[in-house]
Amino acid sequence: MAEYFNGVKPSDGFYVKSNYNYTHVHQDILISLYTPLIGTDAIGVYLYLSQFNYHNEIEAYNHYTIMNDLKINLSSFRDSLDLLEGIGLLKTFFKTNQQEQTFVYMLEQPATTEQFFNDPLLSVFLYQQIGKARYISLKNRYKDKSISTTEYNEVTKSFTDVFKIPKLSELEHQDDIQIKLDTKSKGLDLSDVQFDFEMLELLLNNHLISKEILNKQTKEVIIQIATLYGITPVEMKSIILKSITENQTISLQDLRKHARSIYQIEHEGELPALELKREKPKSELNDSQQEVDSLLSWFELLDTTSPIEMLSSFTKSEPTTAQKRVVEDIITREKLPFGVLNILLQYVMFTKNMQLPKAYIEEIASNWKKLKLTSAEEAYHHIKKLDKQTEEKKKERINTSNNSFKLKSIEKTPEWLLKQKSSEKPKDEQQKNNESNAAFEKRKQELQKEMEAFWKEGDH
Known part of the structure; x- marks a missing residue:
């Protein structure tokens, strides 16, 4: 997707659109809650672009305008767009033809304070960035201090109680008018994040818990929590078991609390911080470096892909029920990380003609657990080391055999x-x-x- 941005030119045109009506409330949220996460430069670009939306310009501006007004180059502008897109405040659209290329920058509505503080990722990243005291101060600042109506009875009249309903014939010949409506913030875009719910449902089923407990809202929260804390389906199963209420539903609040506690125990009380992911352009990497990066990307993929999903992709077919059971048993008993188990399964398939003998897999898994392998990279290098040792022993046997043959020949002379x-x-x-x-x-x-x-x- 990002390749065309490398060739953006100052003369390229752009439009700005928005899906909501900007107010001082949004500005306050952007400055106090979003600025600590992505910085003043990115928020400044957002506020700057918003001016072009007010006038509904018919003709596009070009990027010279941005460079001149903000006194920045296109590379810095692109960096700010990356931050805005990643945090969910901007969407970028692109069109090109032989003569020119044009962009549309769609400004997204910031999360409301309630959405922000209830969002597992945004709230945790803000807490980690500004500290406990400042976080509590901001949360109290936006706390609803108005009078509660829970103990009151509503007596408000409806529209039809007060007004006559107009006849449809009076409206039939009116021109259609399109009015821009405010839309709620959709939060961070995690649509490309994959979580193995099939594995999770299988694990919960072993505890006689129906998959119906995982409704749409619960799955969305699980994806957020899993992304934030790096939680696997096996770990998520344990967290869910601790979060089930008396009504056999999952308490989302307990789900978040237990996930946070486990992470802090493993990371000495720290919470995850918002980190940028920077990649060097391919032109700057030599062939050797690209090969290394490709291998590292492969390791990273194996570390984050469930074994069931890996088998489906690797064999281009749905794993059998028996194969899924083998994987589930090893995950439950040996607790091998995904990356290690994925390397193990691929190694066995290569050496056993694409078969997965249960006893053979269990023997290797038990041995690798004792070796305390923690990642796909470690498992890969372990196999390479074994292959090297096997090759050396093979050569040694051949040399010994040749020497023995010569000695025997001399004796028979x-x-x-x-x-x-x-x-x-x-x-x-x-x-x-x-x-x-x-x-x-x-x-x-x-x-x-x-x-x-x-x-x-x-x-x-």
């Missing part, structure tokens, strides 16, 4: 053909000494030639 010792001659051969010297020499030479040929064959 008929020395009596090279040296005729009078003490070793039997009586019947002594009688043959009367043969002519010429015949003896001739026979001796023939035997020597045969021996030379034998040695040459033995050397090979």
Whole structure:
């Protein structure tokens, strides 16, 4: 998607649109809640672009305007757009033809304070960024302090109680007018995040918990929590079991609390921080570096992909129920990380003609658990090390075999053909000494030639 941005030119046109009506409330939220996360430069670009939306410009501005007004280059502008897109405040659209290319920057409505503080990712990242005292101060600032109406009875009249309903015939010939309506913030875009709910449902089923407990809202929260804390389906199963209420539903508040507690225990009380992901352009990497990066990306993919999903992709077919059971048993018993188990399964399929023998897999899994392998990269290098050792032993056996062959050949060498010792001659051969010297020499030479040929064959 991002490749075309590398070629954006100052002369490229742009439009700005918005899906909501900007107010001072939005400005306050942007400055106090979003600025600590993405910085003043990105928020400044957002506020700057908003001016172009007010006038509904028919003709596009070009990027020279941005560069001149903000005194920045297009690279810095692109960096700010990345931050705005990532945090959910901007969407970018692109169109090109032979003459020109044009962009549309769609300003998205910021989250409301209630949405922001209830969002598992945004609230945790803000807490980590500004600290406990400032976080509590901001949360109290936006707390609803108005009078509660829960103990009151509503007596408001409806529209039809007060007004007459107009006849439809009076409205039929009116022109259609399109009015821009405010839309609620959709929060962070996690649509490309994959979580193995099939594995989770399988694990919960072992505890007699129906998959119906995972409704749409619960799945959305699970994806948010899993993304924030790096939680696997196996770990999520344990968290869910702790979060089930008496009514056999999942308490989303408990779900978040238990996930946060587990993360803090494993990270000495720290919470995850918002980090930028920077990638070097491919042109800046040599072939060797690209190969290394490709391998690292493969490891990262295996570390975050469930074994069931990996098998489906690897074999291009749905894993059998027996195969899923084997994977589930190993995950439950050995608790191997996804990356390690994925390498194990691929290794077994390569060595066993795409088969997955249960006993063989369990034996390797048990051994790898003892070795405390924690990632796909570690498992991969372990296999490479084993292959190298196996190859060296194979060469050693071949060399030993060759040496043994030569030694045996030397032991079998008929020395009596090279040296005729009078003490070793039997009586019947002594009688043959009367043969002519010429015949003896001739026979001796023939035997020597045969021996030379034998040695040459033995050397090979």
